[in-house]
Amino acid sequence: MNELDQLYQQVILDHSKRRIGSPLVENTEGLLHGESHQHNPICGDQIRVRVELNDQDHFESMSWEGDGCSISMASASVLSEMLPEMTKEEFLDKLEIFREMMRSKGTFEPDEEVLEDAAAFVGVSKFPARVKCAMLAWVAAEAAMFGANK
Amino acid sequence: METMTGQPEANVSLSAVEVQRIKADFEILEHQVNGTDVVYLDSGATSQKPRCVYEAEQHYYENANAAVHRGAHTLAVEATEIYEEARETVAKFIGARTNELVWTSNATEALNLISYSISNASLGRGGDAAARFRIGPGDEILTTEIEHHANLIPWQELAFRTGATLRYVPVSEDGSLRYDLIDELVTEKTKLVAFTHVSNVLGTITDTQRFVDAARKVGALTVLDGCQSVPHLPVDVKALDVDFMAFSGHKMLGPTGIGALYGREELLNAMPPFLTGGSMITVVDMEHAEFLPSPQRFEAGTQRIAQTHGLATAVSYLQEIGMDRIAQWEEHLGAMLFDGLSQIEGVRVFGPSDARRIGTVPFEVIGVHPHDVGQYLDSRGIAVRVGHHCAQPLHRALGVTATTRASTYLYNTEDDIQALLDALGSVREYFGV
Ligand SMILES: Cc1ncc(COP(=O)(O)O)c(C=O)c1O
Numbered sequence: 001m002n003e004l005d006q007l008y009q010q011v012i013l014d015h016s017k018r019r020i021g022s023p024l025v026e027n028t029e030g031l032l033h034g035e036s037h038q039h040n041p042i043c044g045d046q047i048r049v050r051v052e053l054n055d056q057d058h059f060e061s062m063s064w065e066g067d068g069c070s071i072s073m074a075s076a077s078v079l080s081e082m083l084p085e086m087t088k089e090e091f092l093d094k095l096e097i098f099r100e101m102m103r104s105k106g107t108f109e110p111d112e113e114v115l116e117d118a119a120a121f122v123g124v125s126k127f128p129a130r131v132k133c134a135m136l137a138w139v140a141a142e143a144a145m146f147g148a149n150k
Numbered sequence: 151m152e153t154m155t156g157q158p159e160a161n162v163s164l165s166a167v168e169v170q171r172i173k174a175d176f177e178i179l180e181h182q183v184n185g186t187d188v189v190y191l192d193s194g195a196t197s198q199k200p201r202c203v204y205e206a207e208q209h210y211y212e213n214a215n216a217a218v219h220r221g222a223h224t225l226a227v228e229a230t231e232i233y234e235e236a237r238e239t240v241a242k243f244i245g246a247r248t249n250e251l252v253w254t255s256n257a258t259e260a261l262n263l264i265s266y267s268i269s270n271a272s273l274g275r276g277g278d279a280a281a282r283f284r285i286g287p288g289d290e291i292l293t294t295e296i297e298h299h300a301n302l303i304p305w306q307e308l309a310f311r312t313g314a315t316l317r318y319v320p321v322s323e324d325g326s327l328r329y330d331l332i333d334e335l336v337t338e339k340t341k342l343v344a345f346t347h348v349s350n351v352l353g354t355i356t357d358t359q360r361f362v363d364a365a366r367k368v369g370a371l372t373v374l375d376g377c378q379s380v381p382h383l384p385v386d387v388k389a390l391d392v393d394f395m396a397f398s399g400h401k402m403l404g405p406t407g408i409g410a411l412y413g414r415e416e417l418l419n420a421m422p423p424f425l426t427g428g429s430m431i432t433v434v435d436m437e438h439a440e441f442l443p444s445p446q447r448f449e450a451g452t453q454r455i456a457q458t459h460g461l462a463t464a465v466s467y468l469q470e471i472g473m474d475r476i477a478q479w480e481e482h483l484g485a486m487l488f489d490g491l492s493q494i495e496g497v498r499v500f501g502p503s504d505a506r507r508i509g510t511v512p513f514e515v516i517g518v519h520p521h522d523v524g525q526y527l528d529s530r531g532i533a534v535r536v537g538h539h540c541a542q543p544l545h546r547a548l549g550v551t552a553t554t555r556a557s558t559y560l561y562n563t564e565d566d567i568q569a570l571l572d573a574l575g576s577v578r579e580y581f582g583v
Contacts, residue, residue: 003184004529008522013582043521043537044551067551069521070581133521 006106006123007130008070011078015117016070021080024050025063034148038140040132045072049140051083053148059083059091062141069133071124076137078117088145094118095138102131163478164471166564172471173561175200186531189566194350194510194557195535196400197381199464203403206463207456218455219429219446233455236462237445243465244376244395244412245386252411252418252448253458257377258300260396260411261344263448264373265304266424268342272312276422283371283421287313290339292370294319294327295547296349299540301375301396305344314341321547325352326502329360336364342371347379347395351541351555352501353484353510355379362391371417377401381559382480382508384473387412403468404461408454418444425450468560476560477508483558483567484509490571491556496578500548509558512539515574517583520554526580527554530573 027033032053039046045068052060062083064076083091098118101108106126110119124134164172173179176198181188190198210232216225218233234248241251254260270276271283285291291305295318309316317335320328336343343365348355358374365372374395379385381402387395394417399408413421423430423441427450432440441447468476484507491499491513500512515523524536535555538545545551556570 002529004526007525008581017582044542044545045521046551069519071521073519127525130521130525 003123003126007127009120009123011117011120012074013070015074015077018077019073020077021061021063022065022076023063024048024065025061028052028060031060032148032150034144034146036140036143036147038136038143040068040072040136042129042132043069045069045133045136047072047076047136047140049076049137049144051141051144051148053088053145057088059086059088059145064137064140066137068136069130071121071130071133072136075118075121075134076140078120079137079141082116082118083141091141091145095142098138099135101125102134162475163482164475164560168471169479169561169563173563175202175467176561177201179561183531183533184529189530189532189569191556191558191562191566191570192533192535193381193401193559193562194353194378194539194555196406197403197559198561199403199405199460200467202467203405203460203464207405207460210456210459215456217452229455232459233453236458239462239465240410240458241412243469244380244397245388246412247415249443249445250387250412250415250418252413252445253453254396254409254411254448255407255454256400256409257375257396257398258409260409261300261304261373261375263411263424264394264396264413265308267421267448268308269311270422270424276420279420280422285312285314285341288339289314289341290337291316292318292335292340292343294345295321296325296327296352296544297344297346297541298350298375298377299542300377301344301346301373302543305342315339319345321544322502324502325349325500325544325548326354326505327356329357332360332364336368336370338368340365340368340370342373344373344375346375346377347385347390348377348382348508348510349501349541349544350378350510351512351539351544351553352505353378353507353512353557354501354505355383355507358390358392366391376412378508378510381468383477393417399457399461399464402461403464405457408457408461411448413444415444418448423447423450427451429453471560479560480509480558480562481507483562483564484511486564486567487511487556487558487570490567491574494571494574496583497574500550500553509562510555511557512553512555514550514553515577518577518581520552522581523554523574523577526577527570527573530569532570532573534570 037048047066049064062080112119214228216229218230238248241248271280372392374392376395376397380397395412400406430450520536
C-alpha cells in the first residue's frame, strides 16, 4: 500500500460517508449530558459533539454534527460506534493510546482489539498536517465528557 | 519574438522556452515530491525564490553586514548604502519616490501601521498636521467582502478603538464586487476606503478607478492591498492614484520578513508614527521626542537589511524579464486553468467567468473535501492551497467553508496546469464519489 492508500483506508472512506452518530440527537431524560464544539482554524473543520453518560459513568451515546474532511468525519463516526458502554476510564485510556499512535509518525502497531476501527487511522500519523483532523472528534468527546452534567 | 537588438519585445508574452529557462533559476522546483517533480501551484501563498535572491543575502552577510544609519565605520556605510539602494529600486518598481516607501515585515504590518497611525492621530498625536487622519464616532471606514483578513481586521480594530463604523462593499453570488453600490456606500462620512487590487482567492483584478473616484469626491483616504498585484502585474501607484499601498516581498520572489508600505509623501510626513524607539527620532529628552520625516519615522529599531537587499534583487530579476510579459503569461495560464477546471465533470469553479484575472483559480471537487483534494494532489507532487485562504467572509458569501486554490507564477509551465487538470480527473473516483 502506498502512503496515500494507508491514509485513506477503506474503513475510513466508508465511515466518512456513513457518518455514524450524525446528526445530533436530543438529550435523554435522566442521563448526564455534555457538549463540545471544536474548530480546526487551519482548515475550518468544525464539529459539535454531544455525549450522554449514566450514573455509573458509562457512556450511553455520542452524537455529532460537523463539517470537514474525510479524516475528521470518519474519526467522529468511528468514535460514535465505539463509545456506547465504555466507561470514562476506558475512554481516557483509549484516547491516550490513540494520541500516542497519532504522534508515532507511522511507527505504531495498533492493537485492533483495543482500538477497533480507530486502528485504521495509523496511516494518518505519517501526515503531521492531518493529525489534528483525526483528533478533532476525540478532543471534542473528551471536553464534552468532562463538562457533562444533568 | 526578438527585436533587432536581441531583446525580447516588451508587449509579447513569455514563451514556453523562456519559462523553462526561468524555471531553471529556481533550485527548489527541481525537487522531487512523492517521487515526481514538484508542481508548485501555491505562489499565491508564497512564491519560490530564484538563486540570485538568496545569493544576494549571503553576499550581504559575507561582505557588508552592519547596522544601518548608525555608526561611521566602513561596513556601516556600505550596509546603509545597500539598504537605501534597495529602497530606491523597489520604490521605482511601483512608480513611487524613494522616500515614499517604508519598509515593514510584510503587508500585514504595513496595513496595521496605517491603522495604528490613524488611531494615534485620532488621540491627538501629530497635532494639527495630522488632523486629516483623525476619525471618530459618526465617521465611516469602507472595505469590501473579498478582502484578505489582513485588510479587514486592522479596520475592524480601528473602528473599535475610535468609535467609527466599518462598512463594506458586498459581493454578488459569483464573488464579483458590487461596484454599483460604491457611490451609495461612499458618503461624506467616509474617511478611509481600503480595498484589494487582486483577490487572493478569486484572482480577479479590481476596477480600482471606481473606488478611487468615489473616495476622492469626499476626500477619503484610499488604501490598496497590493499583495497579489505587485508580484504579477505592472503596478504604478501614481497612475492608480491611491494614497497608500501595502505589499509583501515573499510573494514576489523576495525573502520572508520584508514588505513595504507606499504612502504619498505629504501624507507620510504628516502622519504620527506607529512603532517608536531608536532610529526614528531627531531630538529626545526625558519628556518627549521629535520624529524624523518619512520613511525613517516609520522604521523604528534595527532593520531587515539582508532582506531588503534580497527583495531589491528579486525586483531587478522581475524587471529584467518585464512585468507586462509576466502578466501576459499568467493571464494565459489563468485562462487555461479556469477553462480546464470548468470542463472537468464534478469540478465547480468559483468566481466570475468574464473578469480579468491573474493565474489564480479556486474550485471545489463536488463530494470531496478540499483537504482531501489537496492531499490527493500532494501524493502526485502537486502543491495547492486548501482552506479559507484567510478570507472567511468571502467563502461564506460563496456558500462554502473552504476551497482548493491553484495559483501560478512566472515559472509555471503549461505542463504544470495540465498535470493538475489530469490529476483532478481521477479524484472523485479515488474517494468513491
Ligand atoms: C491579498 C492579500 N493581502 C494580504 C496578505 C497578507 O500578506 P502577509 O501575510 O505577507 O502579510 C496576503 C497574503 O496572504 C494576501 O494575499
